[in-house]
Amino acid sequence: MNFKDYNQHQLFLFPPTFEDLIPEYHPVRIVNDVIDKIKIDPLLKAYKKEGNPSYHPKMMLKIMIYAYMDNTYSSRRIEKSVKENVNFMWLSGMKQVDHNTISRFRSQKLKDAFKDIFRQVVLLLAEEGLISLREVYTDGTKIEAQAGRYTFVWAKSIKTNKEKMLKQLEELWKYAQNIAAREDSDPEPPDFKEISKEKIRETVESIDRKLKGSNTTDKKGRAGAKSKLNYIKNNFEKNLEKYQNQEKILEERGSYSKTDHDATFMRMKEDHMKNGQLKPAYNTQVSSENQFIINYTVHRQTNDIGTLHSHLENLKETFGKEVFSNIKSLTADAGYGSEENYEYLQDNEIEAFVKYNTFDKEQDKNYQKKYKTFSKENLYYNKDQDFYLCPMGQRMDKTHESNATTKSGFKQKLSHYQAKNCVGCPIRGVCHHSKTNRSIERNHNLERHKEKVRELLLSEEGIVKRKKRCYDVEPVFAHLKHCHGFRRFSLKSLKKVEIEFGLHALAHNLRKKVA
Template sequence: MNFKHYNQRQITLLPYSFDDLISKKHPVRVVDQVVESINIQPLLKAYSKEGNPAYHPKMLLKVMLYAYMTNTYSSRKIELAIRENINFMWLTGMTIVDHNTINRFRSNKLKDSFKEIFKQVVLMLASEGLISLKQIYIDGTKIEAQAGRYTFVWGNSIKTNKAKMLTQLEELWNYTQSISNDDDPNPEPPEFKEISKEVIQKTVEQIDAKLSGNEKATSKAKAKLRYIKQNFEKNLQKYEEQEANLGERNSYSKTDPDATFMRMKEDHMQNGQLKPGYNAQISTENQIIVNYTLHQNPTDTKTLQPHLENFKETYGEEVFKELEDITADAGYGSEENYDYLEKQQLTAYVKYNTFDKEQDKNYQKEHKPFSKENLHYNQEEDYYVCPMGQKMHKTHESKKTTEAGYTQHLSHYQAKNCEGCPLRVQCFKGKGNRSIERNHNLERHKQKIRELLTSEKGLQKRKQRTADVEPVFAQLKHNHNFRRFSLKGIQKTELEFGLMALAHNLRKKIAA
């Protein structure tokens, strides 16, 4: 039989070159070319001039980027690829780097300079005409943390436990007062309003003085006092430390205290349960990620301003001023955000929460003409007109603070006589005369947003948003299997997400 020559141990006159074995259009060459063309001076500041020579950061940066481009996220798997994969061998020049060095580079060396590296690559893509940095599409997704799914601390549980401690102290205090002798001096009772170390110490001291030597005291009461002495101060200190770690959050994971429990769409039990994670926000243009941030708050509304401020900090005032408009879904629509965008002179194609409903003809039929949104308003004389033509004059103004700490100014209006009105059953079901509450600033923003979104450009923006930013998350999560972080802590996870974002941008550069 005829076979082509095969000799595994054939000696060659000239050794093979890795450069000959890698095609000219291979993605690994793009990684090499990009890293060679950027300024890595900020990265060099993370290294010391003393001690043994370190592996070159340029080489390690190339390895990290190519690893994330090829869905290799584990430091041990990256080490294995350096030993076995010809593309990694070409990047390292056959230098063997262990997984500890790779992990230290990713976790420590890159953290202060990576955002600058990311910015340089984005500006490079802008210079190539792939993006303009004048319009962005914003969206967010929840990504699971590298933390135990059932090791949680809840803010409400802490409040409940502290309240129980206070109740137990008060009950034991009242019991000692009930069994005390009439000739015993009555100390000033503690104030059982808020639990504290001082309240515990003062109450225990007084209860101990009453129970010791008192024949009426039961063994159960004395055991309760012993338990309070042994545990209450220690437990209170633990709760205070947990509250300090919670900050404004309502939960965190014991195995990654920076992670907050959020409701995930994808979960291992397929029932939408809460899992520890981070809220990843991205801005895209032409499906290229131009900015990314990571947040501990699951609500998108509270992430818009810090995300845009991070954009300004990364690219500078000049680039931020050239930004013309942003497009986002209804999760970002709030009075506070609209005020901020208006102040920044940004055209906001950002839906409010009822915009999509308003486009439904059935919704319009059901809510006209009785809903307060559709009542006629006379701006000059500041009154509303009810469906029967009765004027509803302003009765007073009030303020309301949102969960985010933003103060809203509300105006209240009331009709003078609704008794006997034939439309009363359809108009409202409360007693007395109908009253309404209106936020004029928010209504002004809604009207402006409504006009923008229903314009020809607004329709195009709404369609483009679903085709621009949402497919990016689909690429990261489903095509590249990035559903869970490998590192812990918000600083390290943000860096890991940044590596993923930059790898995505390089893939888009190759495909362009």
């Protein structure tokens, strides 16, 4: 048998170094070179001059970023890699960092500095010509939070419970009024439209007086009323305080998780039970160019339509007005098509290649055949005299205008039109189903934006951008979720989750740079 020489106790006259063990174009060298080029002044502010010396923040940053490039997300696994993995040992200079230090660095030290680090890396990519920062592709995905899947608190449940409390108070008060022996009933009944601690106390005191002063022979009913009153005394104020605290945590949301108050219950595509179950999650938004992540934000909202404004404002704040003003176009799917978003993009002189909710349907010939004649979008509009014509040629004059406000506070102006006489119309059954004359509601400003967007999307440039969006921003989420196993956050709270997603985004950009 012929084998190569094997001797574990062989001594080396010149022992090998890390430089000999790590290939010249290994990704760990890219991490090292990139971090050496950036400034870490904001990160230094997180450290104190007093006390024991800390590990150098640049070393910790290199370890953390390379760990995320290597799909190592647990602080304990990073600690193990620093002790055993040649690449980590080279980055750390043989310093052995424990998992607590790694965890504190990620969740506390990077809190105020990481966005600036990310910005510098993106600008380095722009200097190398990998991105231009002139056109962006935006999309979002929901990523499960590190929270219990059945620890939900619903805004609707709180509202229902408060209504039940009011109803019980009202019923008990009416019973006390009916059985009161003395004629000292309140001149006006309490207002049972809104509940408060003061109202509970006043109503309980009033009921208590009436029950004590009554001479009713209905002992069973009176005992039941006293039992209910004792329950109200012992629990209602405490429960109301709990509901008020929950409403503060909810703010404008419909739900939150008890184990991560910033997480909202959302419907996930990657559902482990395959039944569309709601799970605590965060809505992550990404703007990309050439599959490089230019900007990222994390939101508690369940839909994408209300995130674009704050996402782009974050981009402006991170990179400055000068870089933001260089962006000439934004491409996104129909989840972002709203009057508010179109107005924002117009004000910032960004061409909006952003679909509205019916754009794809309009391209369907079957949809056009079925709805073209009777749809309000296709009714003839006389702009000079401000009236519509129904499918039978009847004039629909403006009846009034109204104002609406979206959840984000954006104000809309709506115009209302109505036909004068639909009685006996031969096509009434297919034209509309109203019991009176047909009426329509139109947002002329939104229609103006939609007309402009339709023209952009159907142009040659728009067709190219719509196709490119599918292989620019969407593969970013595919890489993060499916190639690198990032389907659930490891940290809790919005601030920490933003850092975690930022580390994934930066690691993605460096992997893309290496490729």
